[in-house]
Amino acid sequence: MAKTKASSGAILGIETSCDETAAAVVTRDGVIRSNIIASQIDDHSQHGGVVPEVAARAHLSQIDQVIRRAMDEAELGFDDLCAVAATGGPGLIGGVLVGTVTAKAIASSCSIDYFAINHLEGHALTARLTALDPDAPDSVSLDQGGIAYPYLLLLVSGGHTQLLAVAGPGSYRRYGTTMDDAAGEAFDKSAKILGLGLPGGPKLEALAKNGDAKAYDLPRPLMHKPGCHFSFSGLKTAVLTAYQQDIAPHENGDRNTDQQKADLAASLQLAVAESLVSRSRNAMRQFKIDYPDMISPAFVVAGGVAANRLIRQSLEDLAATEGFGFNAPPVGLCTDNAVMIAWAAAERMAAGLPSDDLDFAPRPRWPLDPDASPPPGRGVRC
Ligand code: KG4
Numbered sequence: 001m002a003k004t005k006a007s008s009g010a011i012l013g014i015e016t017s018c019d020e021t022a023a024a025v026v027t028r029d030g031v032i033r034s035n036i037i038a039s040q041i042d043d044h045s046q047h048g049g050v051v052p053e054v055a056a057r058a059h060l061s062q063i064d065q066v067i068r069r070a071m072d073e074a075e076l077g078f079d080d081l082c083a084v085a086a087t088g089g090p091g092l093i094g095g096v097l098v099g100t101v102t103a104k105a106i107a108s109s110c111s112i113d114y115f116a117i118n119h120l121e122g123h124a125l126t127a128r129l130t131a132l133d134p135d136a137p138d139s140v141s142l143d144q145g146g147i148a149y150p151y152l153l154l155l156v157s158g159g160h161t162q163l164l165a166v167a168g169p170g171s172y173r174r175y176g177t178t179m180d181d182a183a184g185e186a187f188d189k190s191a192k193i194l195g196l197g198l199p200g201g202p203k204l205e206a207l208a209k210n211g212d213a214k215a216y217d218l219p220r221p222l223m224h225k226p227g228c229h230f231s232f233s234g235l236k237t238a239v240l241t242a243y244q245q246d247i248a249p250h251e252n253g254d255r256n257t258d259q260q261k262a263d264l265a266a267s268l269q270l271a272v273a274e275s276l277v278s279r280s281r282n283a284m285r286q287f288k289i290d291y292p293d294m295i296s297p298a299f300v301v302a303g304g305v306a307a308n309r310l311i312r313q314s315l316e317d318l319a320a321t322e323g324f325g326f327n328a329p330p331v332g333l334c335t336d337n338a339v340m341i342a343w344a345a346a347e348r349m350a351a352g353l354p355s356d357d358l359d360f361a362p363r364p365r366w367p368l369d370p371d372a373s374p375p376p377g378r379g380v381r382c
């Protein structure tokens with residue numbers, strides 16, 4: 001394992017697991033020195049979705065300059081770093097490889113620690129960073145951060161929808177996961193049906209603003225049933241059926257499609273929000289049984305879908321009703337970024353966890369709670 005330089009507490013983070021090439025510098029005590037994100041949306045738009053091979057090539061061509069910009073903006077040289085952290089999975093393996101070999105090369109040439117970070121852990125711990133008081137003195141202790149362990153996490157991204165108790169870095173208990181599509185997929189696939197283009201989630205949210213959420217009676221799978229698992233694939237099918245019946249180009253050409261599209265978008269958004277609320281309520285009650293000593297535990301919502309305003313608000317209302325404190329990272333740190341990767345390394349260091357060896361092999365699948373049993377009706381989804 002490489003030796004940690006004592007002189008500086010700056011960590012370079014690298015994120016390349018999907019369609020953003022990102023680098024950031026964060027200090028061990030929680031100061032974000034830089035945050036650079038190069039989106040690949042233009043590369044993927046013509047294909048209607050993220051193409052893994054296109055993503056890997058774009059990461060390769062972008063990564064050097066993205067890291068350069070992150071270091072320049074942080075006003076640091078590589079000699080000032082104490083560690084470098086890169087997403088080691090789960091994700092599209094070509095992109096994960098690009099970030100991983102780059103981080104290992106920096107760690108090796110600068111003799112600093114290397115951390116292979118679970119992308120989901122990055123999302124899971126970001127709120128602990130953003131809840132730190134920015135006006136507090138430099139020497140903020142993590143123990144004084146706004147969110148104490150253990151807390152309940154709803155992780156809602158493009159590939160994952162999970163409810164977990166977070167007891168510390170590397171320490172998770174999963175209450176529920178999706179049996180089929182992730183919540184983000186419900187947004188992305190519905191946006192595609194409606195012809196909105198990429199990025200699907202934000203475009204669908206924008207369209208939904210002008211719609212009537214009661215116009216379409218879409219299903220809420222598993223709602224009011226016990227347990228914390230999710231199911232979203234039926235929603236996408238229901239959106240497709242409604243689109244074909246009401247909105248798709250018609251030979252008579254007499255459809256009021258703009259309003260109906262907005263209505264369908266709003267109805268979909270409400271169905272996802274209500275599903276998330278229903279399952280989160282069950283998880284909150286289970287969490288209180290599992291951690292009876294927590295007086296007002298935190299409920300953290302993270303991942304790209306946490307950027308959605310209706311969903312944030314619905315979950316905040318639920319938290320208030322169930323006696324949980326609510327916390328979500330600012331919208332820009334809900335979607336993929338490298339701040340969360342650097343911060344996860346800072347948390348690991350603070351917890352006394354070891355850095356990773358340079359022979360770490362990237363992991364396309366990497367569950368946060370490897371002991372969790374799969375939901376009924378499907379195989380394991382990390
Ligand atoms: O966490 P993230 O950036 O990447 C993954 O790790 O998957 O999440 C991306 C997902 C996509 O499905 C995207 O459509 C969704 O988050 N998303 C949103 C919004 N912004 C991003 N969904 C609904 N409303 C939004 N405003």
Ligand code: ZN
Pocket residue numbers: 119123157158303304335336
């Ligand atoms: Zn993500």
